[in-house]
Amino acid sequence: MGPLIPNGIIPSDWDSIIAILIGIAFGFVLEASGFSSSRKLAGVFYGYDFAVLKVFFTAALVATIGIYYMDYLGYLDVGQLYVHPTFLWGAIIGGIIMGIGFVAGGFCPGTSLCAVAIGKIDAIIYVVGIMIGVFIFSELFFLFEPLYEGAFFGNITLMDSLGVNPYWFIFIFTIIAIVSFVISDIIRKRNKKIFY
Amino acid sequence: MVKRKVAKVLAFRYKILAGILIILAGGLVLLPKYEKHEGIKPEQLLSNVISPERYISTDILADKLINQDPSYLLIDVRDKESYHTYTLPNAINIPLAKLLDEDSERYLNQDEYDVVLFSNDNFYADQAWILCNRLDYQNLHVLKGGINQWFNTVINPPKPLENMPTEQFELYSFRKAASMYFGVAYPEQFKAVKKPKKKIVKKIITVKKKKKAPAEGGC
Amino acid sequence: MKELEKTKRISIASTLFILVVLIAVLAFERPKHMYKVNSVNTLEKLTSNDYFISLNDVNIENDILIDVRNQFEYEKGHLKNALNIYAPEILSDTNSTIFEELKERDKTIVLYGANPDEVNAPFMLLYQLGYTRVKILAVENSYVQNKLITNAVDIEKSVANVNAFIDESIKKATQSLKKKVVVRKKPRKKIITVKKKKKAPAEGGC
Numbered sequence: 001m002g003p004l005i006p007n008g009i010i011p012s013d014w015d016s017i018i019a020i021l022i023g024i025a026f027g028f029v030l031e032a033s034g035f036s037s038s039r040k041l042a043g044v045f046y047g048y049d050f051a052v053l054k055v056f057f058t059a060a061l062v063a064t065i066g067i068y069y070m071d072y073l074g075y076l077d078v079g080q081l082y083v084h085p086t087f088l089w090g091a092i093i094g095g096i097i098m099g100i101g102f103v104a105g106g107f108c109p110g111t112s113l114c115a116v117a118i119g120k121i122d123a124i125i126y127v128v129g130i131m132i133g134v135f136i137f138s139e140l141f142f143l144f145e146p147l148y149e150g151a152f153f154g155n156i157t158l159m160d161s162l163g164v165n166p167y168w169f170i171f172i173f174t175i176i177a178i179v180s181f182v183i184s185d186i187i188r189k190r191n192k193k194i195f196y
Numbered sequence: 197m198v199k200r201k202v203a204k205v206l207a208f209r210y211k212i213l214a215g216i217l218i219i220l221a222g223g224l225v226l227l228p229k230y231e232k233h234e235g236i237k238p239e240q241l242l243s244n245v246i247s248p249e250r251y252i253s254t255d256i257l258a259d260k261l262i263n264q265d266p267s268y269l270l271i272d273v274r275d276k277e278s279y280h281t282y283t284l285p286n287a288i289n290i291p292l293a294k295l296l297d298e299d300s301e302r303y304l305n306q307d308e309y310d311v312v313l314f315s316n317d318n319f320y321a322d323q324a325w326i327l328c329n330r331l332d333y334q335n336l337h338v339l340k341g342g343i344n345q346w347f348n349t350v351i352n353p354p355k356p357l358e359n360m361p362t363e364q365f366e367l368y369s370f371r372k373a374a375s376m377y378f379g380v381a382y383p384e385q386f387k388a389v390k391k392p393k394k395k396i397v398k399k400i401i402t403v404k405k406k407k408k409a410p411a412e413g414g415c
Numbered sequence: 416m417k418e419l420e421k422t423k424r425i426s427i428a429s430t431l432f433i434l435v436v437l438i439a440v441l442a443f444e445r446p447k448h449m450y451k452v453n454s455v456n457t458l459e460k461l462t463s464n465d466y467f468i469s470l471n472d473v474n475i476e477n478d479i480l481i482d483v484r485n486q487f488e489y490e491k492g493h494l495k496n497a498l499n500i501y502a503p504e505i506l507s508d509t510n511s512t513i514f515e516e517l518k519e520r521d522k523t524i525v526l527y528g529a530n531p532d533e534v535n536a537p538f539m540l541l542y543q544l545g546y547t548r549v550k551i552l553a554v555e556n557s558y559v560q561n562k563l564i565t566n567a568v569d570i571e572k573s574v575a576n577v578n579a580f581i582d583e584s585i586k587k588a589t590q591s592l593k594k595k596v597v598v599r600k601k602p603r604k605k606i607i608t609v610k611k612k613k614k615a616p617a618e619g620g621c
Contacts, residue, residue, distance in 0.1 A: 383591035
């Protein structure tokens, strides 16, 4: 049956409309859970608030478990889902840059827009920074091109590259997630409470 | 009083949620596994297979070829050798063994052409059709009787007997004309001999891959 | 108190989530028939060509003959010890149990019909459903004076070399033409003037 759009159950003309609806919902949830505050986001790195870690880890868990149940029951075909292609070095270096930006600015690209929406000045400056970065990147693309398109691994997932059974992988992943939640809670309790 | 009890239970809420996640993930591991259902339902496949809708007769195909209907794509599922000995004009060779290769999929899983599968008889072509039908490929047909039938009707049509109805004669004259088109010469036919045998130029057929709109993801 | 209100949302969300999962599981109905062999393996089997069996090789102890023609034809005449399962009904419950039982008893299912073409579809369906010990009896059944005649057939045998036939016909035509030429002393030759394609010499201009 699913995924709905590639199988033509929902025509692909609706892509943008669905994207907007999901985007609005995503933005609402981000704002409602306080993710438009840079202090909350940066809390992960300083050890006083692990909401970001918990939220994104839980979201990933719920999604994978749900998808695999749906796959098992025949409502969805995992093989048809889009897997983002892996460019190894591009991903590593990009990840480092994004991480630095995350700690320094206290936003990730999505939450910064969320924060702009509620009128935070730091977020506005952050977004301007993103735009400048985009501009520099596209102007100097010929320099970055070998890095950007190099070390291409195709649309692989961890299950492909490690060759493990996806079900066991999900189970182990769940346990890792819950252990990390417990550890993050312990760390948070040790740290001094910071009000923000 | 109730509220306090609820609050007591809810004090464990994160543990409960964590427990649910672990149980669900463990359930995935423990669930009995079975071979993934690939393609359409067996019941559906059976009813598709039983119906003779997939067959196209040699006469109709000859008509389409003579009129150079651009929407038809012929696929020869015999091996290479037989393909090189004789094949229908502009046919593409996809041996049965290579039917599920990625290159073949371009020709079979598309919605631009009406694909006609054929082999010597319709046995192998039928098998190819059934496999493709299971994978839910559309617009596939099978040449009824295959090359043998093609030979018996179009290339070497049997002369109708005197006492047969006129339709038979009409059919015969059509088939004879068709056979001339496909290169057979008749004694009473003068021109065809003089003409140097037209070499059938292999048309290059390009098939666009069915768009499976790749969804772009992003954070 | 505020704590409670916050948790309400979480618990509502989680109950909804569990509900959705429960509904999905309950609504799930396991299909009666499942493919057990995927198409790639089926194709391998098909190209191996070892699924044909001739009538002489049928072993009564291990092989079960199944007639896929309809009941009328079956009653008119059938091979010895053959069961009748009409092709469109092979997925019905009673027939499934028969196949299941044959599978357990390790019997080979040998299918036949009026001709091998007719058996093709049931054979492929059964094979893909996991009854891997299925074979096609390479015979053709016809009636001569209400008596069943069973002939062995070659599958997919090419009856004629079409190219050779075409060449032959051209040869014959030319030969008869020559004869005609001999008979008619002064043949009015139809002159076919083939215009030479003008290879337009590129005219330079301007």
